[in-house]
Amino acid sequence: MATASERSWAVFPAGSPGEYNLPRELTIVLARGEGATVWDTDGRAFTDFTMGWGSVLLGHAHPATVQAVRRRAALGSNFAYLTDAALELAEELSRAVPCAERLRFCASGTEATGYAVRLARAHTGRSRVLKFEGAYHGANAVGTVSLFPRRLLAFPRGEPTSAGVTADAVSDVLVAPYNDLAATGAILAAHRDQVAAVIVEPLHRCTPPRPGFLTGLRELMSELGMLLIFDETVTGFRLAYGGAQEYYGVRPDLATLGKALGGGYPLGVVAGRADVLDLVREDRLGEDRYVWFASSVGGNPVSATAALATLAELRRPETYPRLFALGQALRSGLVSVLKEEGVAAQVQGDGPLAAVVFTDREVVDYRTAFDSDRERARAFLLGLFRRGIFLNPMSTKLYLSLAHTEEDVGRFLDTARMTLREDCLGR
Ligand SMILES: Cc1ncc(COP(=O)(O)O)c(C=O)c1O
Numbered sequence: 001m002a003t004a005s006e007r008s009w010a011v012f013p014a015g016s017p018g019e020y021n022l023p024r025e026l027t028i029v030l031a032r033g034e035g036a037t038v039w040d041t042d043g044r045a046f047t048d049f050t051m052g053w054g055s056v057l058l059g060h061a062h063p064a065t066v067q068a069v070r071r072r073a074a075l076g077s078n079f080a081y082l083t084d085a086a087l088e089l090a091e092e093l094s095r096a097v098p099c100a101e102r103l104r105f106c107a108s109g110t111e112a113t114g115y116a117v118r119l120a121r122a123h124t125g126r127s128r129v130l131k132f133e134g135a136y137h138g139a140n141a142v143g144t145v146s147l148f149p150r151r152l153l154a155f156p157r158g159e160p161t162s163a164g165v166t167a168d169a170v171s172d173v174l175v176a177p178y179n180d181l182a183a184t185g186a187i188l189a190a191h192r193d194q195v196a197a198v199i200v201e202p203l204h205r206c207t208p209p210r211p212g213f214l215t216g217l218r219e220l221m222s223e224l225g226m227l228l229i230f231d232e233t234v235t236g237f238r239l240a241y242g243g244a245q246e247y248y249g250v251r252p253d254l255a256t257l258g259k260a261l262g263g264g265y266p267l268g269v270v271a272g273r274a275d276v277l278d279l280v281r282e283d284r285l286g287e288d289r290y291v292w293f294a295s296s297v298g299g300n301p302v303s304a305t306a307a308l309a310t311l312a313e314l315r316r317p318e319t320y321p322r323l324f325a326l327g328q329a330l331r332s333g334l335v336s337v338l339k340e341e342g343v344a345a346q347v348q349g350d351g352p353l354a355a356v357v358f359t360d361r362e363v364v365d366y367r368t369a370f371d372s373d374r375e376r377a378r379a380f381l382l383g384l385f386r387r388g389i390f391l392n393p394m395s396t397k398l399y400l401s402l403a404h405t406e407e408d409v410g411r412f413l414d415t416a417r418m419t420l421r422e423d424c425l426g427r
Contacts, residue, residue: 004028004029004042005027008027008029009027015027019392019394020392020393021393021394022382022385022393023382026385026386028040028041028042028044028046029041031043032060032061033048033061034059034061035059035060035061036048036051036059036401036403036404036405036408037060038060038390044388045388046388046389046390047388047389047390047408047411047412048060048390048391049389049390049391049398049399049400049412050390050391050398050399051399051400051401052264053259053392053399054234054238054259054260054353054397055258055259055260055262055263055264056263056264056401057238057263057310057314057323057352057402058263058310058313058314058401058402058403059401059403059404060264060403062263062309062313062403064309064310064312065263065264065306065309065310067309068305068306068308068309069265069302069306069309071305072085072302072305073302075301076301077300077301077302078296078297078300078301078302079300080296080297080300083299083301083304084301085304085305085308086105086301086304088304088308089299089304089308089311090103090105092308093257093269093271094271096237096241096242096311097232097236097242097245097246097255097271098242098246098251099230099245099251099252099253099254099272100255100271100272101271101272101273101274101277102271102272102273102277102278103270103271103272103277104269104270104277104280104293104298105267105268105269105295105299105304106268106269106270106293106295106298106299107268107295107297107298107303108258108266108267108268109137109138109231109233109257109258109268110138110140110143110268111138111268111295111298112138112233112256112257112258112268112269112270113137113138113142113143113199113231113256114138114140114142115291115293116197116199116229116231116254116255116256116270116272117129117140117196117197117199117229118291118293119254119270119272119276119277119279119280119291119293120196120197120226120227120229120253120254121197122279122289122290122291123196123227123275123276123279123289124196124225124226124227125196125289126193126194126196126226127172127194128172128173128174128191128194128196129142129172129173129174129195129196129197129199130156130173130174130175130176130184130187130188130195130197130198130199131145131146131158131173131174131175131176131198131200132175132176132177132178132200132201132204132366133146133149133155133175133177133366133367134146134147134148134149134178134204134366135147135178135199135200135205135231136201136205137199137201137231137233138233141165141166141169141170141172141173142173142199144161144162144165145159145160145161145165145169145173146158146159146161146173146366147161147162148161149161149366152367152370155175155176155177155183155187156174156175156187156191157175158170158171158173158174158175174187174191177366177367178200178204178207178365179204179207179209179210179364179365181212181213181216184198184217185216188220188224188226192224195224195226196226196227197221197226197227197253197254198217198221198226198227198228199229199231200214200217200229200230200231201230201231201232201233201234201235202214202230202232202235202239202244202245202247202248202250203234203235203239203244203353205355205395205397206348206349206353206354206355206396206397207348207365208350209248210364215250218250218251218252221253227276228252228253228254229252229253229254229255230243230244230245230250230254230255231256232245232255232257233256233257233258233259233268234259234353235247236255236257236260237257237260237261237310237311238260238323238351238352238353239350239351240320241314241319241320243255243257247351252272253272253273253276254270254272254273254276254277255270256268256269256270256271257269257271260310261310262303262306262307262310263306263307263309263310264306265302265303265306265307266297266300266303267298267303267307268295268298270293279291280292280293313402319402322402323351323352323400323402324351324352326352326404326406326409327349327350327351327352327353327354327400329406329409330354330409330412330413331347331349331354333409333410333412333413334347334354334356334413334416335347337413337416337417337420338356338420340417341417341420341421343358343376343420343424343425344358344359344360345357345358345359346359346361346362346363346369348363349397349398352399352400352401353397353398353399353400354397354398354400355395355396355397355398356377356380356396357369357396358372358373358376358377358380359371359373376424378393379423379424380416380419380420380423380424381393381396382423383422383423383424384412384415384416384419387415387418387419388415389412389415398412
């Protein structure tokens with residue numbers, strides 16, 4: 001009889017429904033999760049350090065979410081219309097997120113960033129958007145241009161990471177080095193009549209902003225009449241209840257939310273200035289600047305209920321100190337292990353996020369990480385996976401949750417040490 005892994009390779013490209021790039025012999029099929037543990041269909045347990053790519057911040061099958069969703073699902077899953085749950089969620093988001101004068105729901109981060117960019121273009125009447133090299137903003141054109149560029153073209157030229165994106169769509173994206181305000185300012189000044197917005201992940205993957213970088217961007221945007229979009233798909237509700245805009249004290253014109261907010265259920269949000277969001281009002285259909293923004297399942301009552309249950313847990317006073325303490329323990333533990341094993345690497349991240357880059361250089365943007373030892377990174381991540389740490393071997397980003405314990409972090413660090421010795425250093 002075919003194994004679950006053989007069956008998955010028969011129907012999914014490379015055996016996976018998403019971007020995971022696991023070798024055939026490591027392909028597993030998950031059956032369930034609880035807290036910070038997941039089990040495959042053979043009953044093998046893994047400690048999860050990806051947590052649904054950061055969408056499950058409370059831990060898998062958190063009782064508060066499970067009970068709320070169970071009750072709500074019995075009342076009807078979707079009406080593609082306003083429900084009490086969506087209204088209550090919108091009210092809570094407008095209290096929580098500083099820039100959220102208005103908001104609109106969709107079903108994923110990719111949709112949210114796509115709509116935010118469309119809104120900025122409509123608002124300004126300009127077509128180009130500036131992003132930072134190496135940033136991911138979802139699977140759309142803006143998100144994938146210069147996501148993993150190989151040729152390191154002169155800024156601001158972008159390199160498509162995905163085929164199937166038209167040349168026009170690529171040239172509509174200007175690319176700048178993250179953390180370099182002077183270079184960004186020069187690119188924007190040279191294209192000032194063409195650029196609608198800058199889209200930035202305030203914590204760029206796991207690379208923190210240099211002091212003054214985000215404030216500087218904010219000032220530039222206001223000066224040049226462009227919109228500042230914070231992609232808070234990852235940072236929202238993770239760095240602080242009000243996201244990166246609360247954490248760094250910088251207010252964007254638009255922000256996108258997803259992942260953690262939905263508690264693992266499909267949910268995306270564009271939040272921001274009323275004059276920009278109001279371009280989606282259906283009574284404006286036919287006006288030049290009217291923006292089509294529609295989603296059959298966006299803001300459905302089951303996702304909204306899961307989000308409300310998630311937010312209620314996150315509002316507890318102990319949440320963020322706990323998430324930050326866990327993240328700090330993981331990062332400082334990794335620094336020690338790498339040092340003790342004599343491996344040159346940078347440990348990045350903030351809050352409950354961490355990443356390892358195998359280089360002796362300080363990493364401040366994509367290019368300072370470009371020469372890192374990627375073969376070693378892959379061997380490290382696959383070695384962790386083989387030893388029972390569930391993660392995405394396509395990236396070194398590690399996601400913690402409220403369900404993780406000091407023991408989980410300790411297990412990760414012990415496994416990391418063993419993997420470095422046996423798989424990376426050949427000891
Ligand atoms: C910063 C950022 N923006 C957008 C997205 C896309 O979100 P989704 O996978 O929900 O479409 C991701 C997903 O990893 C992300 O990390």
